Amino acid sequence: MAFVRRHRGILPLALLLPGLAWLIIFFALPLYYQGKISLEVGSIFNGFHFNWHFKTYTDAWSAYRTQFLRSFWFAGLSTVLSLLIGYPLAYAIAFRAGKWRNALLLAVILPFFVTYLVRTLAWETILDDSSPLVSFLQTIHVISPHGRVLATTGSVVAGITYNFLPFMILPLYASLERIDDRLLEAGADLYGNRRSVFWKITLPLSMPGVVAGVLLTFIPAAGDFVNATLLGSPNQTMIGNVIQSRYLELNDYPTAAALSFTLMFIILVMVALWAKVAGTDALMGTEASAT
Amino acid sequence: MSERDIDKMIDELVEREVSRRQLFRLGAAGAMSVGAASFLAACGGSSSLGGGTKTQSKVIQKSALGTELNFSNWPLYIDVAHGKHPTLQHFQKKFGVHVNYTEEINDNTEFFGKIHQQLANGNSGGRDIIVMTDWMAGKMIKLGFIEKLNKQYLPNVQKNLIPALQHIDFDPNRDYSVPWQSGQTGLIVRTDKAPDVKSVNDIFNPKYKGKVTMLTEMRDSVGLTMLGMGKDPTTGSVNDMLAAIDKIGKYVKNGQIRRFTGNDYLKDLPHGDTWVCYGWSGDAVQLQSDNKNIKFIHPEEGFMLWTDNMLIPVGAPHPYTAEVFMNWIYQPQVEAPIEDYVNYVPPVNGTKEALLKIDPGVAKNPLIFPSPAVLAKGHAFKQLAPADDDKVNNAFQQVIGA
Numbered sequence: 001m002a003f004v005r006r007h008r009g010i011l012p013l014a015l016l017l018p019g020l021a022w023l024i025i026f027f028a029l030p031l032y033y034q035g036k037i038s039l040e041v042g043s044i045f046n047g048f049h050f051n052w053h054f055k056t057y058t059d060a061w062s063a064y065r066t067q068f069l070r071s072f073w074f075a076g077l078s079t080v081l082s083l084l085i086g087y088p089l090a091y092a093i094a095f096r097a098g099k100w101r102n103a104l105l106l107a108v109i110l111p112f113f114v115t116y117l118v119r120t121l122a123w124e125t126i127l128d129d130s131s132p133l134v135s136f137l138q139t140i141h142v143i144s145p146h147g148r149v150l151a152t153t154g155s156v157v158a159g160i161t162y163n164f165l166p167f168m169i170l171p172l173y174a175s176l177e178r179i180d181d182r183l184l185e186a187g188a189d190l191y192g193n194r195r196s197v198f199w200k201i202t203l204p205l206s207m208p209g210v211v212a213g214v215l216l217t218f219i220p221a222a223g224d225f226v227n228a229t230l231l232g233s234p235n236q237t238m239i240g241n242v243i244q245s246r247y248l249e250l251n252d253y254p255t256a257a258a259l260s261f262t263l264m265f266i267i268l269v270m271v272a273l274w275a276k277v278a279g280t281d282a283l284m285g286t287e288a289s290a291t
Numbered sequence: 292m293s294e295r296d297i298d299k300m301i302d303e304l305v306e307r308e309v310s311r312r313q314l315f316r317l318g319a320a321g322a323m324s325v326g327a328a329s330f331l332a333a334c335g336g337s338s339s340l341g342g343g344t345k346t347q348s349k350v351i352q353k354s355a356l357g358t359e360l361n362f363s364n365w366p367l368y369i370d371v372a373h374g375k376h377p378t379l380q381h382f383q384k385k386f387g388v389h390v391n392y393t394e395e396i397n398d399n400t401e402f403f404g405k406i407h408q409q410l411a412n413g414n415s416g417g418r419d420i421i422v423m424t425d426w427m428a429g430k431m432i433k434l435g436f437i438e439k440l441n442k443q444y445l446p447n448v449q450k451n452l453i454p455a456l457q458h459i460d461f462d463p464n465r466d467y468s469v470p471w472q473s474g475q476t477g478l479i480v481r482t483d484k485a486p487d488v489k490s491v492n493d494i495f496n497p498k499y500k501g502k503v504t505m506l507t508e509m510r511d512s513v514g515l516t517m518l519g520m521g522k523d524p525t526t527g528s529v530n531d532m533l534a535a536i537d538k539i540g541k542y543v544k545n546g547q548i549r550r551f552t553g554n555d556y557l558k559d560l561p562h563g564d565t566w567v568c569y570g571w572s573g574d575a576v577q578l579q580s581d582n583k584n585i586k587f588i589h590p591e592e593g594f595m596l597w598t599d600n601m602l603i604p605v606g607a608p609h610p611y612t613a614e615v616f617m618n619w620i621y622q623p624q625v626e627a628p629i630e631d632y633v634n635y636v637p638p639v640n641g642t643k644e645a646l647l648k649i650d651p652g653v654a655k656n657p658l659i660f661p662s663p664a665v666l667a668k669g670h671a672f673k674q675l676a677p678a679d680d681d682k683v684n685n686a687f688q689q690v691i692g693a
Contacts, residue, residue, distance in 0.1 A: 096391070248398065
């Protein structure tokens, strides 16, 4: 202790050490190696060697632009759907659920007790061509008499939305739940009707939750490959499927690494833009000012 | 009812649903795989392997039997009873060697990616036997990753290996590889939905739009499609393969082909999501026994044949024990119980006769013991040089959307 007391500056550093080591070993180093691999040329049979081969990036982009754009389209759509489904639910749990609040929260989290893969496989069965649900949709002419749900864009987007919905609901709930009731009462006292209280008070105060929820949903959704594999057809493959096949099927490590980097970069840019629009305060979870 | 009967019933109840390559398609595996390859002597495939990794393999010398043997195989590719493998227990009883059996191979390429670095350093990661499909076995042998067998210790293999498999292009004298199982790739059909499928090209019939799947395994899907185009996958050129891939791509775009699978068709066919698909004979045996409307069809243009081979990787800790094991397996009465479970095509002469005694139903199944006339229409996929392999694989992966 005497040592620490004498060198006050050391303590924060020492406390940071485990986290820092974690970041270096599991984030910085892999990133470095991946960056290196992405600039190598060669094959698994002849070995790879480093050669600043930036062409891999442009080649990968032109070969797989479709899958990139599709990934962001699917992820964006799923995020919007999650928000539309998740906000009313989080709102209801936070303000209207009363004693059911914990039970409802549990119900939101409960599916997570089952692994991701199994949940998605269950959807594959629920949506298969001879399932009662699909027959029903055919009967009410939502889909054509010989139409299908599985192996379509709809099923993939629905799968992603379902799988990432709790990531949207939980931060939304957390920020809605923190809202001080007295502010809402004050709004009512000042002749705000329910609608204007919601738009002028509740919604702005819940923005940190919206921002966090959008990020937590969009980022993993853009890199997802399980939903496209199980619920999609070759016309729905996403960039995650491509990266997986490049790594494992073709042993084409440079292209896979380049694709991963490109994906990371695009997401980073999107997050930065989103943070700029939404404000970094919101991003950090600091409550937006209600004034 | 004897104990054996009860055991068998329980096994059937428990295991009927699954078959060997059904598991683990996802996650990292991507595709369950079975390659096609070389029953027939294929020409071409002269490789242009450049330096890089080179390990020296040497002929295996006799030593004392080890106390254990590390055997890496594909899932559900050996007999199972009560969570144990009777064949392996039998081996242990007889030789006092405990077999550590690991079902760690889900995909040829993926497994290669996992172990090639070690093998290049002459280290097998403790593995004594691995099982690889022909084309991958050929690649690994060329890279010097596989120990040369000492045939002195393999008299049963010499005696009982079926003639069709004795001379194959990637290992003409079977100096490095011993077949584990063979299989056929053809059409699996829901006869109630698609009653008159005879040709490979029926898979492109617009009547079945969206109810058709192919395999993620390039050699199976491209090989069969080539047969439908009148090209021989054993002798065809790279351009023929690319043409077949183009054709597949066209039918992906127009929605004819619903998706590419490992053996997900085990679920898709009974559920009615798929009516016609490319699939593997061993799976078909199981599907047929559960559903009378499902049938394996040898297309009139021919079908694909492939073999998975036991190999001893360089640096294997117990190479001599591995040879003793291989030699022991090559007895019909030892092979028969394995066959009874896995339902692929056994490479051991006399298995049919041995199986007639324990399970005549399986022994009479023409998918497990195809007649010579049927086998004559089987084709192996050409052994490709690495550069061509990359090219064709790349094109195929792009067409299947990845």
